[in-house]
Amino acid sequence: METHILLLGLVVVLSSFSLAFSFEPSPLQDFCIADTSSTVKVNGLACKNPMLAQATDFSFSGLHLAGNTSNAVGSRVTPVTAAQIPGLNTLGISMVRLDYAPWGINPPHTHPRATEILTVLEGTIHVGFVTSNPENRLISKVLQKGDVFVFPIGLVHFQRNVGTGNAVAIAALSSQNPGVITIVSAVFKSNPTIPGDVLAKAFQVDKNTVNLIQSRI
Structure with missing residues (x-):
């Protein structure tokens, strides 16, 4: 009996490790500011000397500006990743601003390395994602200002402005490089x-x- 309990506990522990390592690992220091000039190839970006850290390494300006939606799909994504904020490197998060013209769409896509949580700032947005095979079930909802919706990691999802005016949303993603x-x-x-x-x-x-x-x- 004790052997069975021990084996069960081992399976649970190994499962936990498997889940933990399927996402970005926790950082081993306070921060790792991306050194964009480095030629070192790592899983992420090499760190610059932390003694050279400045507030500008951890900030970004411009999300108050509307993106240009004059394109075939009527939407624009403004990213805020480690490319825009070097201090995000290794911290496992990023964000985007999404602008939609009336009836503009963010076409069906996936983020292979991140779950996304979206908050509507202005307008009315129809969102949805499709579950994996074999069900391929569409889970969708029309969101209003202040509403929040989650797109699970790796699943195909979309957004569409169903209002008569422009729509704006902010989304956070659980990876510095969600893809x-x-x-x-x-x-x-x-x-x-x-x-x-x-x-x-x-x-x-x-x-x-x-x-x-x-x-x-």
């Missing part, structure tokens, strides 16, 4: 491109339709 895979671009605009016959069979359309989509992206 973005925009589904349409990844599938139809890879380099080199995925063979047209593969895409035609996958989407159950003819190859001319695939060529048309590729030409428009």
Whole structure:
């Protein structure tokens, strides 16, 4: 009996370690300001001398400025990552400002390394994510000013402005470098491109339709 309890405890501990190491590890120092001039290749960015730290390493100005939404999808993402705030390096967080023109969308995409939590600052935004196979269930909601919504790590999600005016949101992400895979671009605009016959069979359309989509992206 005691052996079974010990084995059960070991499984729980190992599971906990597995979960812990599936995300960014905790930093081993107060901070690690990104040294953008370094040629050292690490999983993240090399640190500069902490004695050279300045307040500017930990700050960013500009999120009060609206992003230019004059593009095909009618939205703009303004990132705040370690590239904009070097002091974010190794701290496991980042954020973005999202601007949407009326009926503008942030197309379906994933963040392979981060969960996202979004807060609506202005407007009315329809959001949603799709669960993994085999259910592929859409979970969606229309958000108003002050509402919050979470997109779990790695799942395909989107946002759409369904109001008559501009919409604005702020999102925080649980990685300094969450990554973005925009589904349409990844599938139809890879380099080199995925063979047209593969895409035609996958989407159950003819190859001319695939060529048309590729030409428009």
